[in-house]
Amino acid sequence: MSLKSISIKPTTTQSPTGIIVMLHGWGANCYDLEPLAEALNLPEYQFEFLDAPFPHPQVPGGKMWYDLESDNYEGLEESRQQVMDWLGELEQDTGVPLSRTILSGFSQGGATILDVGLRLPVAALVSMSGYLHCEPEPTGDRLPPSLIMHGIQDPVVPIAAAHQVRDLFQALGMSVQYREFTMNHAICPEEIALFHQFVRGLNLGEV
Numbered sequence: 547m548s549l550k551s552i553s554i555k556p557t558t559t560q561s562p563t564g565i566i567v568m569l570h571g572w573g574a575n576c577y578d579l580e581p582l583a584e585a586l587n588l589p590e591y592q593f594e595f596l597d598a599p600f601p602h603p604q605v606p607g608g609k610m611w612y613d614l615e616s617d618n619y620e621g622l623e624e625s626r627q628q629v630m631d632w633l634g635e636l637e638q639d640t641g642v643p644l645s646r647t648i649l650s651g652f653s654q655g656g657a658t659i660l661d662v663g664l665r666l667p668v669a670a671l672v673s674m675s676g677y678l679h680c681e682p683e684p685t686g687d688r689l690p691p692s693l694i695m696h697g698i699q700d701p702v703v704p705i706a707a708a709h710q711v712r713d714l715f716q717a718l719g720m721s722v723q724y725r726e727f728t729m730n731h732a733i734c735p736e737e738i739a740l741f742h743q744f745v746r747g748l749n750l751g752e753v
Contacts, residue, residue: 549632550597552576554583562592564646564669564750565636569596569629569655571675573608579652585738588745594636598655599628611658612679619679629662644668646750650741651676652733653703660711663690670748672741675700675731677707682714691721693744695737697729 556562566588570578576597583593600621602608611629612621637644648670649659656676663671664684671692692715696708705726712724723744727734 548628548635549599550576551632552580552593552595554580554593554595556592557589560590562640562642563590564648564748565592565594565640565642566648566650566745567594567596567633567636567659569611569649569651569658570598570609571651571653571655572610572614573602573605574652575607575609579655582733582738586742586745588742590751591745592640592642596629596632599625611654614654622679625658626662629658630666633662633666633668648672648745648748650674653677653731654679660692663692669750670744672744673708673711674733674737674741675703675708676711677703678711678714682718684718689715689718689720691723691748693723693725693741695725695727695740697732697734698726699728699730702731 568579576595580595598609598611600610602610611625612619644667647668649663649668650672651659652674656673657679659671660673660676664682667686668690670690673694675696694711696705698705715722
């Protein structure tokens with residue numbers, strides 16, 4: 547595949563009910579969110595932890611989806627296309643359709659899935675401390691249900707960014723669950739529990 551990922555297969559003997567794809571934040575890499583596979587306790591799901599395409603300029607071993615410090619978010623369009631191509635390859639290789647694929651991301655990874663996820667017929671979006679890096683451009687007749695979670699004390703991505711996502715997605719007619727937590731730029735246990743409940747509520751095994 548075009549992008550590197552860590553793949554964690556279901557711990558059941560059945561074919562995966564669905565796939566949860568996770569995108570890390572700016573300066574991290576595909577290993578950063580890997581512990582969530584066990585923490586989410588969704589044994590019938592396959593997890594894919596995707597590595598961003600560009601090396602981070604200051605963090606050794608860190609990656610980025612695009613250059614946040616450039617005037618025009620250099621690399622954004624290339625990264626978007628690579629993620630979309632990779633998801634198409636994933637569907638072909640696994641036989642699991644995008645309609646049973648959940649996109650999730652933290653911070654810049656959250657921004658990326660909030661963009662890509664409106665352009666593809668995916669099952670759902672889960673944004674953790676994310677934001678919109680461009681105006682939403684939805685395609686298709688069906689927009690995915692979304693879970694937007696954010697810390698009210700976040701000094702990196704202000705809570706106003708989450709409000710913007712919520713308001714714009716609701717204006718598009720999307721089903722949006724929104725939750726704030728008393729935390730900074732992080733992932734808390736309560737957030738993981740809500741993530742678990744959200745996925746269970748999708749009932750992808752019945753799709």
